[in-house]
Amino acid sequence: MRLLMCILFLFLASATGWSQPGQVKMFRDNPAHTSESSPGNSLVYDTRSWKFEAGSPVRSTPLTIKNTIYFGATGGDFFALDKESGTIKWKTKNGSPINSSAAFADGKIFFSDNQQKVYAVSETTGKLLWSVMLGPKLDYPWRFDYYYSSPVLYKGKLIIGSDDGHLYVLDQQNGKLVWKFNARAVIRATPSVYNDHIVFGDVDGKLHSLDFISGKEEWTYKTVGDSLKNEDWGFDRKAILSSAVIYKDKIFFGCRAGFFY
Numbered sequence: 001m002r003l004l005m006c007i008l009f010l011f012l013a014s015a016t017g018w019s020q021p022g023q024v025k026m027f028r029d030n031p032a033h034t035s036e037s038s039p040g041n042s043l044v045y046d047t048r049s050w051k052f053e054a055g056s057p058v059r060s061t062p063l064t065i066k067n068t069i070y071f072g073a074t075g076g077d078f079f080a081l082d083k084e085s086g087t088i089k090w091k092t093k094n095g096s097p098i099n100s101s102a103a104f105a106d107g108k109i110f111f112s113d114n115q116q117k118v119y120a121v122s123e124t125t126g127k128l129l130w131s132v133m134l135g136p137k138l139d140y141p142w143r144f145d146y147y148y149s150s151p152v153l154y155k156g157k158l159i160i161g162s163d164d165g166h167l168y169v170l171d172q173q174n175g176k177l178v179w180k181f182n183a184r185a186v187i188r189a190t191p192s193v194y195n196d197h198i199v200f201g202d203v204d205g206k207l208h209s210l211d212f213i214s215g216k217e218e219w220t221y222k223t224v225g226d227s228l229k230n231e232d233w234g235f236d237r238k239a240i241l242s243s244a245v246i247y248k249d250k251i252f253f254g255c256r257a258g259f260f261y
Helices: 002-016
Strands: 063-065 068-072 078-082 087-094 104-107 108-112 117-122 128-133 153-154 158-159 166-171 177-182 190-192 197-201 204-210 217-222 245-247 250-252
Touching: 063 104, 068 108, 104 153, 153 190, 190 245
Parallel strands: none
Antiparallel strands: 063 068, 068 078, 078 087, 104 108, 108 117, 117 128, 153 158, 158 166, 166 177, 190 197, 197 204, 204 217, 245 250
């Protein structure tokens, strides 16, 4: 009888789209951003299954958990849609554009909005579990686009860059600050994490590596952009907006100066 009940529970969990315990998903699939997709050559992507009118531009990357799609829009709404039909399961109104891509762990959906507020909401209902306001934005006159850092989940922590020039590490359960690092420049790239090293770029053309445990800086790499003056070009040529990929002890990223490292 107990075996029968276990089988029934697993069937219902699969059928209703409940997430698996311990499952973690985020922008580019994992903290090192080494996402891969191999659909094969037999699939044709020229037939639309459905479309959804979000009411404003959608600049965030959708997050899919089982049969639900999660994403934010610039109108300030955050949506959970049925993957098969496109119908709304729930939505929240946040009031500020959401260009950050969402992440998921332990029944929680994490995202941030353009006023630099980080949210954790219920996977199934959208109910707010906690929110944290980051610091005031630094002056950045060369802002020209919609890039914002997205949350990265690693060992029970949430890692995100901020327009206030800090990299934040928060506790996923309650949003409490674990530590923050002052890069002294706006951070718009999504951090990467590999073997307890956090790697990210800033808008001054520097790539940083921090120790995940202590928050101390391990090293800084100055790209060509660090030596350039935006005033000489009339546009931003300094910033690192690319989110690094870390693979086999190598870091791969691009920058506004026009170089790939």
